[in-house]
Amino acid sequence: MKPEQKILADSASLIDAAAEHFVAAARAAIAKRGVFHVALAGGSTPKGLYQKLATSPYMEQIDWARVNLFFGDERCVLPTHADSNFKMVREAMIDRLPIPHKNVHRMPTEEGVAPDVAIRYGRKMQEVLADAPLDLVLLGLGSDGHIASLFPETAALEVVDAMTTSVYVEKFDSWRVTMTYPVINTARQVIVFIAGQAKADIVKDITTGAVQGLPVQRLDPQGEYYWFMDAAAAGQ
Ligand code: 6PG
Numbered sequence: 001m002k003p004e005q006k007i008l009a010d011s012a013s014l015i016d017a018a019a020e021h022f023v024a025a026a027r028a029a030i031a032k033r034g035v036f037h038v039a040l041a042g043g044s045t046p047k048g049l050y051q052k053l054a055t056s057p058y059m060e061q062i063d064w065a066r067v068n069l070f071f072g073d074e075r076c077v078l079p080t081h082a083d084s085n086f087k088m089v090r091e092a093m094i095d096r097l098p099i100p101h102k103n104v105h106r107m108p109t110e111e112g113v114a115p116d117v118a119i120r121y122g123r124k125m126q127e128v129l130a131d132a133p134l135d136l137v138l139l140g141l142g143s144d145g146h147i148a149s150l151f152p153e154t155a156a157l158e159v160v161d162a163m164t165t166s167v168y169v170e171k172f173d174s175w176r177v178t179m180t181y182p183v184i185n186t187a188r189q190v191i192v193f194i195a196g197q198a199k200a201d202i203v204k205d206i207t208t209g210a211v212q213g214l215p216v217q218r219l220d221p222q223g224e225y226y227w228f229m230d231a232a233a234a235g236q
Helices: 011-033 047-053 085-092 114-129 181-185 197-207
Strands: 004-008 036-040 067-071 073-075 136-139 164-169 174-179 189-194 224-230
Touching: 004 011, 011 036, 011 047, 011 136, 011 189, 011 224, 047 085, 067 085, 067 114, 073 085, 114 164, 114 174, 136 181
Parallel strands: 004 224, 036 067, 036 136, 136 189, 189 224
Antiparallel strands: 073 174, 164 174
C-alpha cells in the first residue's frame, strides 16, 4: 500500500501539521471509543513533535487520561541512558503531560534479556488493547530503510505471530525490543515521520523504486498510511 505523502515546507510546519494530525486522531478515537492507543517512535526526528504536543494549544485538546502511550521500540539500555527512547520521550513530552503513570507503557528493557522483555511487553499490550488495534503508530525512517527496530536482514522482519520481538542489531552491536509488522499493519493509522536533508537519499531511493524490499517498503498498513515529510527530506 502506498502512503499518502504530506510534504511541508520546513521542519516547523512539519511539526505543526503532524501535531494537528495527532490531536485529530486522538480526539476522534476518544470520541468514538473512549480511548486512544498510540505507539511512539524513538530516535531524534520526532522529538520536536513530542515537545509541541506538550505545549498549548495542542496539549489541552487531548484528554490524556484516556491515552495509552506505547513504544514502537526500545534500545536495551537503562531508561536514564542517553540512548533510551523512553528518556527522550519523557523529557520532550511525558513529564509535561497530565497523563496517569499507568497509561505510559515503557518497554522495560533493563528488566531482563531482550527476548523475555519482548514477550512480557507483548502480553502487556494484549492486556491493555484487549484485541483492539492500535489507533496510531508513529514511526521514524532510518537511512537504511528500517522502521522501529525492524532492521534489514534481521529475523525480526519475519515475525508474524507476535506483536513484539527482540533483535540483535549487528551494526550497533546491541539488542533491541521492537513491535512487529502484524501490530503495526493492523493499526488504524500509520505515520512515518521524516525530516531533514540526511533522509533525502533514502526517500528518493524508495519513492523512485531504485531500491526494493527495505523494511519500510514491507509495511502493508490496513488502515490510513501517511508519510509526513519536510521539503528537505522530500528532496524539494
Ligand atoms: C530508534 C527508532 C528508529 C528511528 C530511526 C530514525 O529506536 O532508533 O525507533 O526506528 O525512528 O532510526 O532515527 P532518527 O529519527 O534519529 O533519524
